[in-house]
Amino acid sequence: MDIARAIDGTFQQGDAGRFTGEVWLRSTVGDGEGTTVGVVHFSPDARTRWHRHPTGQFLYAVSGRGRARTRGEAGHLLEPGDVIHVGPDEWHFHGGSRGAPMVHVAVTGGVPEWGEPVSDEEFDEGF
Numbered sequence: 001m002d003i004a005r006a007i008d009g010t011f012q013q014g015d016a017g018r019f020t021g022e023v024w025l026r027s028t029v030g031d032g033e034g035t036t037v038g039v040v041h042f043s044p045d046a047r048t049r050w051h052r053h054p055t056g057q058f059l060y061a062v063s064g065r066g067r068a069r070t071r072g073e074a075g076h077l078l079e080p081g082d083v084i085h086v087g088p089d090e091w092h093f094h095g096g097s098r099g100a101p102m103v104h105v106a107v108t109g110g111v112p113e114w115g116e117p118v119s120d121e122e123f124d125e126g127f
Helices: 120-124
Strands: 023-030 035-042 057-064 066-070 075-078 083-086 092-096 102-109
Touching: 035 092, 057 066, 066 083, 066 102, 092 102, 092 120
Parallel strands: none
Antiparallel strands: 023 035, 035 102, 057 083, 057 102, 066 075, 066 092
16 A cells, blocks of 8 residues: 655646646655656646646546636636546646636546647636
C-alpha cells in the first residue's frame, strides 16, 4: 500500500509550458503503469493549456469554483463535489473561474500531450 500523506507533500509552481496564471501542484501516488493522482490549486482565471491524455482523466472538484471544457463543446462549471471524466485523447482545459480559485484532484492516465495556451476568448466561450 502506498500512502501520500498531506503533511509530507510539497507543492511546485506550474510552469508556462502547461499553465496560464498561478497554479500549484502536489503529486501524490501513482500505480507504476502511468496513472497518477495529483492535487492542483488554480488561482482565479488560471488554467491549463489545451491538452489530452491517452487513457483519459478524472477531475474531482474540492473547493472554489472552476471551469472545464472540451474543444468545440460547451463549458462546464465545477463546484465542490463535482466529478468529471474526460475521455481518451479528448482535447480539453480546466482551471479556476473568473474571480474564483479552484482546487481539484486529478487522476490521470498516461503522459499528456500539451497544446497551445487557452486564450481569454476560449476561456470564456461556452460559459
